[in-house]
Amino acid sequence: EAGVAQSPRYKIIEKRQSVAFWCNPISGHATLYWYQQILGQGPKLLIQFQNNGVVDDSQLPKDRFSAERLKGVDSTLKIQPAKLEDSAVYLCASSQRLYNSPLHFGNGTRLTVT
Amino acid sequence: GENVEQHPSTLSVQEGDSAVIKCTYSDSASNYFPWYKQELGKGPQLIIDIRSNVGEKKDQRIAVTLNKTAKHFSLHITETQPEDSAVYFCAASNAGGTSYGKLTFGQGTILTVHP
Numbered sequence: 001e002a003g004v005a006q007s008p009r010y011k012i013i014e015k016r017q018s019v020a021f022w023c024n025p026i027s028g029h030a031t032l033y034w035y036q037q038i039l040g041q042g043p044k045l046l047i048q049f050q051n052n053g054v055v056d057d058s059q060l061p062k063d064r065f066s067a068e069r070l071k072g073v074d075s076t077l078k079i080q081p082a083k084l085e086d087s088a089v090y091l092c093a094s095s096q097r098l099y100n101s102p103l104h105f106g107n108g109t110r111l112t113v114t
Numbered sequence: 115g116e117n118v119e120q121h122p123s124t125l126s127v128q129e130g131d132s133a134v135i136k137c138t139y140s141d142s143a144s145n146y147f148p149w150y151k152q153e154l155g156k157g158p159q160l161i162i163d164i165r166s167n168v169g170e171k172k173d174q175r176i177a178v179t180l181n182k183t184a185k186h187f188s189l190h191i192t193e194t195q196p197e198d199s200a201v202y203f204c205a206a207s208n209a210g211g212t213s214y215g216k217l218t219f220g221q222g223t224i225l226t227v228h229p
Contacts, residue, residue, distance in 0.1 A: 040221075042120075042203050056216055098215055099209050102148065102163065103160070
């Protein structure tokens with residue numbers, strides 16, 4: 001089966017600019033996650049979708065970050081305006097079900113904010 | 115919320131030796147504990163997982179043990195090979211609880227296997 005696809009792989013922007021990341025989960029996976037991984041740390045959950053509804057966005061900085069999952073398949077994560085501390089790898093993951101289902105990660109988008 | 119501590123942060127072994135990585139968790143309701151391997155430039159890949167109704171699980175050279183009373187779990191890699199070199203993450207979640215299966219990750223262990 002095809003894995004989780006993410007684009008772009010790399011992005012460099014200046015602070016206060018905006019950026020968007022795209023994710024296509026594994027076919028048939030109902031649950032989609034966006035994680036932020038700062039260099040040297042473990043991934044941290046930003047937002048979790050079940051189909052096209054938000055399950056958990058408690059750690060999403062909503063003043064600058066937004067995400068959507070239209071039609072319950074692809075998802076986009078947007079940052080506007082970006083700050084220096086947003087430099088990180090943004091990982092998308094999907095799983096078949098909300099519970100008791102392993103997460104499959106994409107290779108991520110490395111964002112550098114200068 | 116859940117907090118996962120992972121040790122050591124770096125681990126260097128000779129090829130053929132064993133490697134052990136340890137994690138502790140804070141939420142006694144956590145019941146699912148996966149381990150992920152992350153290679154440079156790639157996303158984390160699941161290598162083994164264990165649920166709270168099991169004390170130990172093994173898959174070839176990899177094994178995981180869980181001590182629910184002490185709230186800690188460990189990854190054991192035997193007969194290490196250079197291709198085992200990567201960053202390893204433990205994680206914990208309450209699969210089925212109100213946290214909706216949210217995974218909380220440890221800080222990672224950089225494993226280096228010297229030929």
